[in-house]
Amino acid sequence: MLHYVTTNPGKVREAREYLGDDAVTAFDYDYPEIQSETLAPIAVDGARAAFDHVGEPVIVDDAGLFIDGLDGFPGPYSAFAEDTLGIERVGRLALDAGASRATFRCVIAYCDGEPFSATPDSVDRGRRGDDLAVEERATAATDDTVDATGVPVKLFEGAIPGRIVEPRGTGGFGYDPIFEHDGTTFAEMSIDEKNAISHRGRALAKFAEWFAER
Known part of the structure; x- marks a missing residue:
């Protein structure tokens, strides 16, 4: 059994779409x-740490909204910024600064205590230009395998480009209402629509393909 270290049931549902209903369980x-x-x-x-x-295989994810014109803010501090400022204020900071271009990024980290062999290129070469460029930059900035402490961790990153807009939609969570991709905010999409293109979904798809051979 693969333990997804999260308290967010939406993340677990998304993971099960790629890995199977019986393959993943939430671990608090x-x-x-x-x-x-x-x-x-x-x-x-x-x-x-997880x-x-x-003591069994785990995945942990970390994700963030990176706004180009704000030097990547809030980035890794997205949850803190959401809690302290609120998504509408973060969106207003970006729009007032003329900084609408943004990218959602997610890194999935897998650890089972065993070493890893080399794996194929994780970038989807069939994706259209702007998405591919975002993922190539993301992959270039992330080591696939990290084992400096002797406990190997395998990384899978997904990214999706978009822009910051005034809040729209009632679905999703977090920054979804202010993040627009191809004319629609994440909060305006159904769960299936969002999961099919989301940064986390893209990272999970790469992980699922690799994990099937693990």
């Missing part, structure tokens, strides 16, 4: 989260 563990300007080190540290606690 409040691991200490390090501070970093990028997502990967946070996910790596969390996966190691595996040490659970």
Whole structure:
């Protein structure tokens, strides 16, 4: 059984779409989260801490909204910014600064205590230009395998480009109402529509393909 360390049932449902209903279970563990300007080190540290606690295969994810014109803010601090400022204020900061271009990113970290062999290129070469460019930049900035402490962690990153808009829609969670992709905010999409293109879904798709051969 694969333990997804999260208290968000939506994440577990999304993972089961890619891995199967019986393959994933939620695990509630409040691991200490390090501070970093990028997502990967946070996910790596969390996966190691979770595996040490659970003792069985785990996945941990870290995600954030990166606004180009605000130097990537809120990025890894997205949850803190949402709690302290609120999504509407974050959106207003971006729009007032003329900084509408943004990217949702997600890093999934897997750990089972065993080493990993090399895997194929994780970038979907069939994706259209703007999405591909975003993912190529994301992949270039993230090591596929990290084992500096002796506990290997495998990383899978997904990213989706969009822009910041005035809040629209009632679905989703977090920054979904202010993030628009192809003319529709994440909060205006159905769960299936969002999961099919989301940053987390793209990371999960890469992980599921690799995990099937694990």
